[in-house]
Structure formats: C-alpha cells, structure tokens
Amino acid sequence: MALDPVLLSRLQWAWVIAWHILLPAFTVGLASYIAVLEGLYFFTGRDIWFRISGFWTRIFAVSFGMGVVSGIIMPFQFGTNWSRFTDATADVLSPMMAYEGLMAFFLEASFLGVLLFGRRLVPTWAHFFAALMVAFGTLLSSFWILSTNSWMQTPQGYKIVNGRFEPVDWFAIIFNPSFPYRLAHNVTAFYITTAFVVMGVGAWLLRRQRAVEDSRMMIRMALDLLIIIVPLQIFLGDQHGLNTLEYQPAKLAAIEGLYDTEKPAALTLFGIPDDKNAVMHDRIQIPDLGSLILTHSWNGEVKGLKEWPPDERPPVGPPFFAFRVMVGIGFIMLFVAIIGQILRWRDRLWDSVWFMRLCQWVAPLGFVAVVAGWTTTEVGRQPWTVYGLLRTADSVSPSLTGTDVAISLAFYIVVYLIMFPTGIAFMAGLVRRGPQQQAEPERVESGRPNRPFENAARAVPDTD
Amino acid sequence: MALDLVPLWTALLALAVFYYVVFDGFDLGVGILYGFAPDDNARSLVMNSIAPIWDGNETWLVFGGLGLLAAFPLAFAIIIPAVYFPILIMLLALVFRGVAFEFRFKHPGLRRFWDRAFAGGSTVATFAQGVVLGTFIQGFKVDGRHFTGTSFDWITPFALLTGVALIFGYALLGAGWLVLKTEGTLQEWARRSGRICLIAVLIAIVAVSIWTPIANAEIARRWFSWPNIGFLSPIPIITAAIAIGEWYALERRHELTPFLGAIGLFLMSFVGIATSLWPMIVPYHYSLWQAASSESTQAFLLIGTLFLLPIILMYTAWSYWVFRGKVRGDIGYH
Numbered sequence: 184m185a186l187d188p189v190l191l192s193r194l195q196w197a198w199v200i201a202w203h204i205l206l207p208a209f210t211v212g213l214a215s216y217i218a219v220l221e222g223l224y225f226f227t228g229r230d231i232w233f234r235i236s237g238f239w240t241r242i243f244a245v246s247f248g249m250g251v252v253s254g255i256i257m258p259f260q261f262g263t264n265w266s267r268f269t270d271a272t273a274d275v276l277s278p279m280m281a282y283e284g285l286m287a288f289f290l291e292a293s294f295l296g297v298l299l300f301g302r303r304l305v306p307t308w309a310h311f312f313a314a315l316m317v318a319f320g321t322l323l324s325s326f327w328i329l330s331t332n333s334w335m336q337t338p339q340g341y342k343i344v345n346g347r348f349e350p351v352d353w354f355a356i357i358f359n360p361s362f363p364y365r366l367a368h369n370v371t372a373f374y375i376t377t378a379f380v381v382m383g384v385g386a387w388l389l390r391r392q393r394a395v396e397d398s399r400m401m402i403r404m405a406l407d408l409l410i411i412i413v414p415l416q417i418f419l420g421d422q423h424g425l426n427t428l429e430y431q432p433a434k435l436a437a438i439e440g441l442y443d444t445e446k447p448a449a450l451t452l453f454g455i456p457d458d459k460n461a462v463m464h465d466r467i468q469i470p471d472l473g474s475l476i477l478t479h480s481w482n483g484e485v486k487g488l489k490e491w492p493p494d495e496r497p498p499v500g501p502p503f504f505a506f507r508v509m510v511g512i513g514f515i516m517l518f519v520a521i522i523g524q525i526l527r528w529r530d531r532l533w534d535s536v537w538f539m540r541l542c543q544w545v546a547p548l549g550f551v552a553v554v555a556g557w558t559t560t561e562v563g564r565q566p567w568t569v570y571g572l573l574r575t576a577d578s579v580s581p582s583l584t585g586t587d588v589a590i591s592l593a594f595y596i597v598v599y600l601i602m603f604p605t606g607i608a609f610m611a612g613l614v615r616r617g618p619q620q621q622a623e624p625e626r627v628e629s630g631r632p633n634r635p636f637e638n639a640a641r642a643v644p645d646t647d
Numbered sequence: 648m649a650l651d652l653v654p655l656w657t658a659l660l661a662l663a664v665f666y667y668v669v670f671d672g673f674d675l676g677v678g679i680l681y682g683f684a685p686d687d688n689a690r691s692l693v694m695n696s697i698a699p700i701w702d703g704n705e706t707w708l709v710f711g712g713l714g715l716l717a718a719f720p721l722a723f724a725i726i727i728p729a730v731y732f733p734i735l736i737m738l739l740a741l742v743f744r745g746v747a748f749e750f751r752f753k754h755p756g757l758r759r760f761w762d763r764a765f766a767g768g769s770t771v772a773t774f775a776q777g778v779v780l781g782t783f784i785q786g787f788k789v790d791g792r793h794f795t796g797t798s799f800d801w802i803t804p805f806a807l808l809t810g811v812a813l814i815f816g817y818a819l820l821g822a823g824w825l826v827l828k829t830e831g832t833l834q835e836w837a838r839r840s841g842r843i844c845l846i847a848v849l850i851a852i853v854a855v856s857i858w859t860p861i862a863n864a865e866i867a868r869r870w871f872s873w874p875n876i877g878f879l880s881p882i883p884i885i886t887a888a889i890a891i892g893e894w895y896a897l898e899r900r901h902e903l904t905p906f907l908g909a910i911g912l913f914l915m916s917f918v919g920i921a922t923s924l925w926p927m928i929v930p931y932h933y934s935l936w937q938a939a940s941s942e943s944t945q946a947f948l949l950i951g952t953l954f955l956l957p958i959i960l961m962y963t964a965w966s967y968w969v970f971r972g973k974v975r976g977d978i979g980y981h
Contacts, residue, residue, distance in 0.1 A: 252745035262727025273720030278948040281713040296699035580728040587798040
C-alpha cells in the first residue's frame with residue numbers, strides 16, 4: 184500500500200498538537216495561579232504566598248519552556264504540510280495568528296525572564312506585574328488561537344475569490360458563532376486541569392507531611408475554585424453543544440452516534456459505530472433524553488448522519504468515544520469537588536487519607552479530558568478543514584510524498600518521546616523537592632542569575 | 648486603491664527578519680561556541696549569559712514566519728513546503744536546544760547529553776537556517792500557486808555552503824556577545840573564537856558573492872552593469888572596512904565593538920542579498936506585490952503591528968536592562 188500524504192499529515196498534526204495542547208492546558212491555569220499568589224504576596228507580605236509561588240514557578244518554567252518549543256513547531260506545520268490550506272485561508276486567518284504572536288508570545292517571553300530570574304533584580308511590585316503580564320499573555324494567546332480554530336469550524340465574514348477566502352468583516356471573522364463558547368469552554372477546562380494538578384500535588388505532599396501549611400493552602404484554594412468552575416464548565420459544555428447542533432449538525436450527529444434522524448431522539452450511552460453500514464451496533468440508550476438535552480424539549484428532532492452524503496460525514500468512532508470520555512471525566516470531577524467541600528464543612532478534610540489519595544489519582548484527568556474534547560471537536564469537523572467549504576484532502580501540500588511525511592512523522596515521534604517524558608520526570612523531581620523554606624533574598628542592583636534548578640539542587644538535597 | 652501597503656510590509660518584515668537573525672543569531676551562536684567552552688564552569692556562565700532572553704529572541708522566528716504568512720501568504724505556501732526537511736530539522740534542533748536550558752541541571756549523569764543537545768541543537772538549527780537561505784537565493788520550481796519540486800531539492804552545494812557559512816556567522820555574533828558579557832580568561836577565549844569565525848565568515852561572504860552572479864546572469868547584470876556598479880560598489884567596500892575593524896576590535900580591548908561589528912557584517916550581507924533578489928519574494932517567480940495578501944488583511948494587521956511593535960521593543964529593552972552587565976555566577980533564583 185502506498186503511503187498517503189494526507190493521512191500521514193493528519194497523523195503528524197494530531198501528534199504534534201496533542202502533545203502541545205497538554206502544555207497550555209497546564210500553563211494557562213498555572214500562570215493565572217502564580218499571578219494570584221504573587222498578588223497575595225505583594226499585598227500581604229506573608230511568606231507562605233512567596234513559598235507556594237516559588238514552588239509552582241519552578242514547575243511553570245519547565246512546562247512553559249516545553250510549551251514554547253513545541254508551539255513554535257505549530258505555525259510551520261501550516262506551511263510544510265498544509266500549504267494549500269494556507270494559500271486558501273491566509274488572508275483571513277494569518278492576521279489572527281500573527282496577533283497571537285504580537286500580543287501574547289512577546290509579552291510572555293519578555294516578562295517570563297523577569298518572573299523566573301528577576302526576583303532579586305526588580306522590586307516586588309514589578310515581579311507581581313511580570314506575573315500578571317505572563318498570565319495575561321497566556322489568555323490573549325488562547326483568545327487568538329481559539330478564534331482561528333473557531334473560524335475553521337464556523338466560518339463567516341468572508342467572500343471567496345478565485346478559490347481563496349478574502350476578509351469582508353473582521354469583527355464577524357474574529358467573533359464567529361462558535362468562538363465565545365469554545366473560548367469559555369477551553370479556558371475553563373485549562374483552569375480546571377491546573378486546579379486538579381495543584382490539588383493532587385498538595386495531597387501528595389500532605390500525605391508525606393511535607394510543607395504541611397503550604398500544601399493545605401494549595402488544596403483549599405483548588406477546592407474553592409473547583410466548586411465554582413466545574414459546575415460552570417458543565418453548563419458551558421451544554422451551551423457549546425447547542426451551538427454545535429445549530430452550526431455543525433453533522434458533527435453533533437457523530438457525537439451522539441446518530442445515523443438516522445430521530446424525533447424524539449434517544450440518548451445513546453454506548454454503542455459500536457459502523458460507518459460503512461451507517462448503523463450503531465449494541466446501542467445502550469435512554470429514550471427521549473437526547474431530545475431533552477439537545478433541544479431542551481421532550482420531542483425535538485435531532486438529525487442523523489444519513490441526512491448528509493457519505494463523503495460529507497465525519498467518522499463516528501473518535502468523536503463518539505472521545506466525547507463520552509470527556510463528559511465522564513467532567514462528572515468525576517464534579518463528584519470530587521463536591522466531596523471535598525462536604526469534608527471541609529464537616530472538618531474532616533485533613534484526616535481523610537482516602538480523599539487525599541483520590542486527589543492524587545484524579546490529578547491528571549484534566550489532561551485526558553482536554554485531549555478528548557479536542558479530538559471530539561477536530562475529528563467531528565472532518566472531512567473539512569474549513570467547515571463545509573474546504574476539504575482536508577484538498578488542503579495538503581501538493582509536493583509532499585507519503586515517504587516524506589512518514590520520515591518527518593517518525594522524527595517528531597522520536598524527539599517528542601525523548602522530550603516529553605524527560606520534562607515530566609523533571610517536573611516530578613521538582614514536586615518531590617517541595618516548596619522551599621526560605622525567606623526572600625536581598626536584592627542586588629544588576630547582573631545575571633544562575634540557573635534556578637542548579638541552585639535549588641545545591642540548596643536542598645533530594646529527600647527521596 | 649487607497650494606499651499601497653506592500654512597501655511598508657516589506658520594510659517591517661525585513662526588519663523582523665534582521666532582528667531575528669541578529670538576536671537569535673547571537674544566542675544560537677553562543678550555543679555553537681558552548682560546545683568548545685574550556686570547562687564546566689565556563690559552560691554555565693556561557694549558558695547563563697543568554698538564559699533570560701533566548702525565549703524572547705526565538706519569538707521573532709514565529710513573528711517572522713507569521714509575518715511572511717500574513718503579508719505574503721503565497722510566498723509562505725510555496726517556500727515552506729520546498730524546504731520541508733530543513734524546516735523539520737531546524738524545528739527539532741530548536742526543541743533540543745530549548746529544553747536543554749531547563750534539563751541540563753536535572754541530573755549529573757545526563758548533563759553531558761544535554762550539553763551536547765544544546766551545542767548540537769544550536770549548530771544544526773543554524774545550519775538548517777543557512778540551507779533555507781541558500782535554497783531561497785537559488786529559487787524554486789513553481790507551477791501556478793504551488794511548489795512542484797521534490798522535498799529534497801534543497802540538497803545543493805550552494806545551499807550546503809550557506810548552511811556552513813551561517814554557522815560561522817552566528818558563532819561570530821555569539822563571540823561578540825560573549826566578549827561583551829564576560830571577563831578574564833573566558834573573554835579571551837571568546838575573542839580567540841571570534842577571530843577564527845571572522846576568517847571563515849569572510850571566506851564565505853566572498854564565495855557567495857562570486858558564486859551568485861556566476862550562477863544567475865540577471866543578478867550579474869544587476870551588479871556589474873553601468874551605472875549600477877557605481878551605486879552598488881559601496882556595499883563591498885563598506886563590508887571590507889567593517890571586516891578590518893572587526894578584526895582589530897577582537898584583537899584589542901574593545902568590549903562592545905566586536906558585537907556591533909558582527910551585526911554590521913550581517914547588515915551588509917543582508918543588503919547584498921536584498922539587492923540581488925529585489926523585488927522577488929519567491930525567487931524568481933513572484934514579486935512582493937504578486938504574493939501579497941489582500942489589502943484588508945495587510946491593513947488589519949498593520950494597525951495592531953504599528954501600535955504593538957514599539958511596546959514590544961520597549962519591554963524587550965527593559966528585560967535586557969534588568970539583566971545588564973557582566974554575567975555573574977552568584978545570583979540565585981529566589
């Protein structure tokens with residue numbers, strides 16, 4: 184069988200972005216958390232904020248560095264593998280990506296240096312300001328890249344001239360129909376992901392009686408945030424789904440595993456999709472509930488995939504299963520957040536070893552949910568890159584052979600399998616060291632710092 | 648048509664590319680020299696001299712790429728697939744080099760690996776950029792709006808030469824930076840490295856300047872026909888003057904001049920290449936105007952760029968100011 188450059192390019196894209204998205208999923212939330220901690224330290228002067236902030240800033244440095252290098256790869260993918268997509272859409276999409284670079288990347292990169300190395304070189308307020316700017320940068324980055332992605336899902340504000348998209352109305356392009364929902368849903372997901380990591384790390388430290396005051400504070404802060412934003416996220420997810428039903432009904436049919444239009448529609452909990460025969464095997468379903476959730480009425484019609492010709496249907500398997508993974512995790516998270524609050528009201532939180540252990544187990548679930556959600560929305564958009572207008576098969580660079588892409592994909596796989604496990608192991612090492620019990624050092628006038636981790640390694644020997 | 652934005656975007660993009668070449672050039676160059684640093688302590692100082700700023704410098708690569716995409720999308724869509732593998736190699740090398748900043752201190756057993764990753768990654772990324780430059784100068788096979796060559800067209804003697812040349816070029820910039828940021832024996836070592844690189848760079852400049860007009864009659868005519876030769880002769884003359892000055896700056900006690908001289912050599916090479924290729928952005932098929940994006944696209948991005956670039960330059964300058972002075976080994980993290 185000849186290697187297919189389209190399929191391989193898609194795999195390559197999926198590979199590099201699936202790894203990359205894990206980092207913003209963590210750093211967007213963590214940057215905001217650090218900014219809050221720096222703010223608390225600036226206003227109260229209490230050492231606990233300084234210690235927690237320092238601890239997470241060291242971890243942030245590693246994840247952000249990995250985010251930068253894996254992120255630089257992304258815009259070049261448009262050129263190397265998707266040049267026809269680029270040629271067709273650049274007039275509309277490229278300024279948005281360029282604005283991401285201008286507004287977000289420079290802001291993050293410049294202030295990150297001060298945040299990481301500038302503690303002794305700048306006044307406390309300037310350090311707080313740098314933390315704020317880094318956090319603001321990550322949010323601006325989310326804004327622009329999700330606007331770009333949303334336009335590919337729900338394009339508007341353009342005209343087509345000689346097969347190329349040209350901008351007509353920039354406001355309509357940026358604030359396209361799915362963008363507000365996607366932005367809210369994603370940023371909330373990132374915050375939740377970070378909160379669960381912070382809580383899990385706090386629980387791990389607490390179970391070993393390490394930095395008890397600091398880790399209790401981390402858990403308290405995470406629980407307070409989660410009890411608000413996990414329910415909010417479930418609401419936002421529902422709204423996002425309704426938006427998909429309106430603008431991308433075929434994607435929604437794939438998510439629901441519906442081949443035949445139903446009125447009222449059942450909710451399929453599980454099934455084995457068979458795209459070839461357009462039938463769902465072994466369906467487990469609840470009558471009418473699909474209509475209630477999607478149309479908010481007992482008798483609403485939900486379109487099935489057979490309403491579209493076979494070459495305009497997304498595959499059902501990935502969005503169907505990924506969506507169920509995401510929603511399942513959402514409810515596990517809600518459960519954990521509620522249990523945590525109940526334990527606190529009863530003043531049993533710090534004695535409940537089983538809950539601390541649970542927090543550790545659920546700590547990585549946010550990442551799984553983010554990747555599952557991304558799979559749902561991106562595979563659900565197929566077979567289009569620009570929904571309904573430009574096919575994925577017509578987007579790939581014409582000069583590429585299957586062998587070319589197979590080679591590059593192999594390289595990306597090897598390098599990422601070295602880099603990501605090393606980075607994760609490195610961050611795990613920083614967690615093991617825990618928050619440092621040290622006072623704020625005196626300031627110096629100028630000069631250059633040592634590497635942070637060299638110092639950390641010298642100051643505190645590994646306890647394990 | 649209200650206003651032709653193409654010249655403005657050309658200037659902005661040229662500025663962004665030049666900024667990238669100088670700034671990430673020097674920190675890649677520092678990475679190249681890192682492999683030859685005398686000992687472990689020196690390596691730490693060398694790496695620390697760029698640790699707080701490399702990330703910001705590399706951001707200009709993204710901005711240059713996205714600027715090309717936004718202002719001249721056709722060029723992006725043709726050129727990037729043509730240099731598929733050099734771009735791949737550059738990106739992966741930058742990954743290794745970037746994470747080495749963080750990973751080097753993880754584990755004494757792995758330190759040597761990440762040392763090599765840092766020096767090797769910097770060298771390979773630079774070589775790949777040089778190959779992209781050489782391929783660009785040679786031009787591309789194009790049909791309609793697509794690149795029609797193979798993904799291996801970039802393997803030519805000329806592109807390999809420019810690849811090697813850029814390694815010495817960036818290393819010269821890096822040596823200039825290290826002269827500025829270090830003292831004592833480390834600075835002496837940087838001066839020595841700089842002189843070696845300077846000789847190689849001059850050989851490369853001469854080689855490219857002879858090779859390009861021989862390979863391309865149009866470029867030869869542009870440089871050597873009358874009266875052009877009169878207008879353009881200052882370019883090689885100024886380049887030669889800067890080269891001589893650079894040699895003395897590296898030999899004597901100058902602190903800042905070697906870095907400025909290296910930038911000067913890059914500027915002159917940049918001007919020379921631009922003179923050869925103008926007004927082509929996809930040599931030798933599409934001009935800047937033919938490859939430009941729609942007026943609305945250029946205008947929309949221009950508004951923000953003109954507003955944001957000065958701010959970016961201001962806080963970039965601030966972050967350089969915070970880390971001013973000679974690199975020190977005693978300033979900790981928190």
